[in-house]
Amino acid sequence: MLDPVLARIDSDLPQALDRLTEFLRIQSISTDPAYKDEVEKAADWLVADLASIGFAAEKHDTPGHPMVVAHGQAPDEASGPHLLFYGHYDVQPVDPLELWDHDPFDPRIEERDGKKIIRGRGASDDKGQLMTFVEACRAWKAVHGSLPLQLSFLFEGEEESGSPSLVPYMEENANALKADLALICDTSMVAPGVPSIASQLRGMLKDEFTLKGPAMDLHSGHYGGPAINPLREISRIISSFHDVTGRVAVEGFYDDVEEVPAEILRQWEASGFDEADYLANAGLTRPHGEEGYSTLIQQWARPTLEINGLWGGYQGAGTKTVIPAEAHCKLTCRLVGAMDPADIRSKLRAHVEAQLKPDLEIEWDMDLDGSAASVMNTDRPEFEKARLALSDEWNREAVFSGMGGSIPIAGHFKTVLDMDAMLIGFANEDDRIHSPNEKYDLDSYHKGIRSWARVLAALAG
Template sequence: MTLDAVLNRIDEDLPQSLDRLMSLLRIPSISTDPAYKADCDKAADWLVEDLKSIGFEASKRPTPGHPMVVAHGGEGDGAPLLFYGHYDVQPVDPLDLWKTPPFEPELQQTPNGQVIRGRGASDDKGQLMTFVEACRAWKAVHGSLPCKLTLFFEGEEESGSPSLIPFMQENAEELKSRIALICDTSMVAPGVPSIASQLRGMLKDEFTIVGPKIDLHSGHYGGPGLNPLKEIARIIASFHDENGRVAVEGFYEGVHEISDELRRQWENCGFDEKAYLEGAGYTQSSGEAGYSTLEQQWARPTLEVNGLWGGYMGAGTKTVIPSEAHCKITCRLVGDMDPTRLREKIRAHVEARLSPDAKVIWDQDLDGSPASVMDITRPEFEKARAALSDEWQREAVFCGMGGSIPIAGFFKEILGMESMLIGFANEDDAIHSPNEKYDVQSFHKGIRSWARVLAALNG
């Protein structure tokens, strides 16, 4: 059969696929550090040449920052499929915590199987190459790519993607496709194939509570004087009720309950709540009462305090009433929550609780983005889920994601197309941390999975 021959080729070519990945991992393409600009260029060049070798028309596209890589290939009717990934990586600090040099990747044996160790192994070079290797195997067996494909690789994902939106706007007609495939996510549990059906959005804000004109001697003003640290602590405490629910009026506008079918998939997906909590040093969940840990992480909004400071923070004691206290907050958004309206509600909540002699100053330069909710009623989603289930011999699940991946929203907003996020990373891959790894099984079965998905979507 057509697909069986491709899968056999993937199995036979795994050592060579690993060698190619190792070659890409050796390039220190750290996008946030200008010292590595040439290395980012080198990684883009490497990808262009590799894609050309399997029949793509590939090119490196300049931007004000690091280049994009765009490639087209294959034949067929209608719009192509688009695959997105990023070739840049996070900085490696603290370097002394790495057990092996971060850009000298190697295969290692662990109690849970063989892994690829090195910066970018999981995020996102290993994941990106699963798709490229699936295309390579298809071309080797059949002499052509499985369908019309556009590949779009970014070099600034780990540094805020400053060039992404302008590039997409300027090249919208070239990039428009029937659906975007993104491989920059994890499986919900080891061996459980997952398709992200919803991504939480993000709202950032920061405020300062100002009290006296200057820091004051606490012996002279302690008692009668308003203390901004006490004031900000009282206001922060008012953000939540005793059940962990956000107490800001109107906060839950646009939030929807998940379906019974989705809840069934989540309850049977193999997620280990105890291990998840214990891995972070917790003994119990402390979130919104009445919702499971996965629901809290994937389908419920949050308001978190990320930073709180003021007064004297040096060694020893300085007996002052500080003039100012500062707070950073973020909200994870779900459903149809509007970040602009939500910002107004949170600010109104704070301002309504200010004491006399206190005033609030808000940061004016922070952004927000809505949640992304995928239309899983489209036939492509169920075809992909069936293909993944066949490969992993376990029911694939539609999962949520607690984090935010803005690219999915940009594809919808700028290019008017849906995204399907399928990743093969595991939660213990230590992405962004020392000793990052990617399981060889994830890499191998990820390649086989994409071959199956391409066959299903082309059928």
Template sequence: MNDTRLAPVLDRIDAELPAALDRLMELLRIQSISTDPAFKAECDKAAEWLASDLASIGFNAAKRATPGHPMVVGHGEGTGPHVLFYGHYDVQPVDPLSEWNTAPFEPVLQDTPEHGQVIRGRGTSDDKGQLMTFVEACRAWKAVHGSLPARISFFFEGEEESGSPSLIPFMKENAEELKADIALICDTGMVAPGVPSIASQLRGMLKDEFTIVGPRIDLHSGHYGGPGLNPLKEISRIVASFHDKTGRVAVEGFYEGVHEISDEMKRQWENCGFDEKTYLESVGYTRPHGETGYSTLEQQWARPTLEVNGLWGGYNGAGSKTVIPSKAHCKITCRLVGDMDPNALRKKVRAHVAAQLSPDAKVVWDSDLEGSPAAVMNTERPEFEAARGALTDEWNREAVLIGMGGSIPIAGFFKDVLGMDAMLIGFANEDDAIHSPNEKYNVESFHKGIRSWARILAALSE
């Protein structure tokens, strides 16, 4: 894109930042908590606000009904590539309210010594502030040139924070309308402050839960202590067998479908500004405790895990109760990478547990838990390098392709349901306190996020 066409758009963004902040504040005041039925009208109000705002800048936009909260879909006229931008307007509950220093739905601008000016309030970073960066970039393009540098569609969800029950049915019913050349997702962040980041891979998830059953009833530990099989001892031994001494998962076949990262990806990760010491010390660790031979970022982004999330049984009340419990329980999750198949992996994990069982011990598995594969982005697409160059120009720092330890299911849904690749770019920081009291979004993230999207749109249209 000719710089003479982009430069006035960036100037417009700078000049209109106060007005953009005012619009964001208006959206943030809407209490769109999707998980609580008491806020259904507020979710509807947020969807209406977004549809109206998109219409005000020339998009054919509407609030679309679902069995749950509405979706917002908007289409703009333009030439060149067709991009679909996704964000979500719903937010997490604000509890515990007593830990907020400001009213969560009365957003304020605050000056801080660490981050300069921040926007404080629920939804500032997750995800209203993020989604408005793209809207404001489009607003600036339309104001300056009367048109957009690409064909743009919007897709805003209202149930992301409550499990997205309406999402896949809506996508399937409206697949032809929603399909585009590529999806852009803003619900993500930067690997370190000031380091622009594009997520290249997201770990998948497998959940499971099992119960070890021993004696028919709880037993007196004096009468049966010794000869009696204790389910708590049994389950502890099984849990200990999940990993070897190097931190590697000891389940046979667990690593099928796992791929090593490229040397170029490793170079970017090593130079991305990630502060391992701060990352570990912030939660009380002195060193990483994962798989030997892999860096902290590799362990978090590119290696699969098997974690014990809950372990309980027997008497947990005050004082002592001398029993051998009848049952013991365990919840586990696995984070998946590469081409790992969650259904095949579930069978392997269950086979491992069955192989460890002692005589007289039985295992009962939960039959109602889900799994989803990892999402690996097609970084060979030219859009990734175009976006990386645009981000590098804006932040004056090499943009990096990163991994993410968690899961963002929408990225996989775009591929599975619509056959679309996705690119995840966001400007949140690790300390934004999303889902927690005192959530914030740096004004720099908002301002430079708008400018970044303006540059990316220009780069994608070249």
């Protein structure tokens, strides 16, 4: 049953590229209210495209941007799990526009360094990835008239703006969305040509504080010396967050951190990850994280505490001789394993407050959130079936990888719908997502479609 589907994918690739190009032209920037109609247009485009394949597709309004939900029935004799496929159709803003080689919403197919790419906002994150799955389903339906198993879709329009409507929508529509397993395509490969299934995602904790010292900005001649300087004090405090080896020095920070299992570590080490290339893409020559751990482990399996913003005092041109009244700091922590965001927040704040001197006050932002890490249930048989299917398509062993970033939807599927999630994507680290000149390799698009066709066949068997 699979071979004619793969042949159909190959022959239909030009049309699949045309559809992707049309989709990429829609300026679905979710964070900017000026693009509200464009986000709506993208949702309508998806509804129409899914309906053209034969899915029962609907656009559901939310307090923010719409959700697109579709269902497809398999033949009565079909086996395998009921799958729910998730992707997002909104995109990041395009600023700074002058750094783009061409209009970000005028996608173009180019050849760079011997490979063909499609360049435009959303090409990789996430429209190109989303369409790999849709095109695989289109081929199955064209060849066999139906899918090999029961399938539903959930496409979100707010992922790039914090997903404020997602959890309430999932809670209100749990019965319609519930399936045996969720599939998520918003991920990358560990190295070019190395198919990957994410086995763990780091969580996230955000925090922010203000140190308040003098009642007002002070003249540095009149008060320099006697007055406490919040900028100097905040520098002293943040310098205490790490020891000389790069290890976080907050007491109890590593209490719930475990080492990587040996089999997963073996796959990572054999994945073909190029440390030098990974670092060079960011203009770096060496890793600067926690000593004693490889770059991959630092990125995927170790927690971090990062200073994201630090400011205070005079910011204008020239000099202004003041001792500032306030200093400000933005922080994030990447979390792994069983680390509890609330627990880490408490420990972090205790670390800071223990170092406050007289005449200093601290004010914490009480409006910031956090999410725990996600660890996938790779013991489920579907994971190994999918891994073998990916290995067949890419002609090399697929790996269970980690991810340094956070994809909250994976955790929401578990906490809201009690569903495990499988994350498979075909992006590369050089796709410049969220940056000017975003691109997606045509090999990723073509082989991504073929990969999903193989995965559907494997999970149906």
